[in-house]
């Protein structure tokens with residue numbers, strides 16, 4: 001009901017599953033660890049962006065758009081899902097990358113290409129410059145008689161983040177039905193829209209859980225990133241016409257200590273988390289996003305911030321294709337020759 005007035009197009013298989021991770025829990029010393037499988041949203045290997053695209057492309061179709069443009073780096077999960085969604089809906093897709101064109105397309109980039117997106121490699125430029133090129137592409141298309149719709153970086157505008165209000169309500173229903181009292185949720189933050197949707201819902205409902213947000217990019221530092229989440233969440237509450245029962249700022253803790261040297265640079269802890277989750281539960285994480293998230297979850301359990309008596313849930317936001325960008329990180333140890 002809350003979201004019924006926002007145009008939406010169906011792209012995901014919902015609800016995504018929630019289940020216990022008994023063998024992973026035993027490995028990290030917590031027997032009430034759950035996972036929400038947004039890696040199984042069903043669009044182009046899954047992930048959180050498919051949910052956002054339901055609302056963004058819903059708006060685009062309502063406006064009569066016939067070509068979708070968005071921007072990121074060449075191995076973006078957001079771009080992969082946008083390209084696939086456009087293919088499914090019969091829309092043209094233009095992706096602007098702040099990257100040089102690689103000799104060999106692989107992982108997400110290969111999928112973007114297969115889905116028929118037009119790829120614009122703008123070189124190693126600033127985000128501001130990339131945004132300028134994106135808008136210029138949109139303008140040229142408009143002048144040629146097309147109807148472009150531009151999705152900003154990561155789809156992290158309030159319209160896209162509405163999807164994580166919907167997703168959090170979905171999770172709360174699943175927990176109610178199953179009588180799971182989730183006290184802690186751990187989720188990754190890139191551009192911030194996903195965490196903002198969860199935080200806004202928590203603020204609206206009076207803080208039902210502790211939200212632990214693991215930053216996987218560190219642009220601007222902790223205060224800036226916190227403000228990004230709060231701004232999107234406040235705007236979400238405004239467009240929903242809801243007053244928060246607790247301030248958004250009080251609903252989450254943001255961590256930058258699982259990021260390592262920066263966005264898309266793998267950490268030892270993230271790689272270890274990927275190996276452990278894969279070998280205990282058969283669930284795959286990528287080194288750019290969810291691997292660092294599960295490293296954060298494991299550390300919070302170890303430190304007692306997530307005590308063994310309180311159920312916790314990792315919100316898996318996808319990104320399995322990241323594994324195929326850096327396969328050398330996961331090769332078996334081989335004995336020396338001779």
Ligand SMILES: Cc1ncc(COP(=O)(O)O)c(C=O)c1O
Pocket residue numbers: 047048077078154156188189190191192193194195289290317318319
């Ligand atoms: C797999 C994965 N997890 C988490 C995130 C973070 O989502 P957001 O950009 O909404 O913070 C992203 C996007 O960057 C992602 O691709």
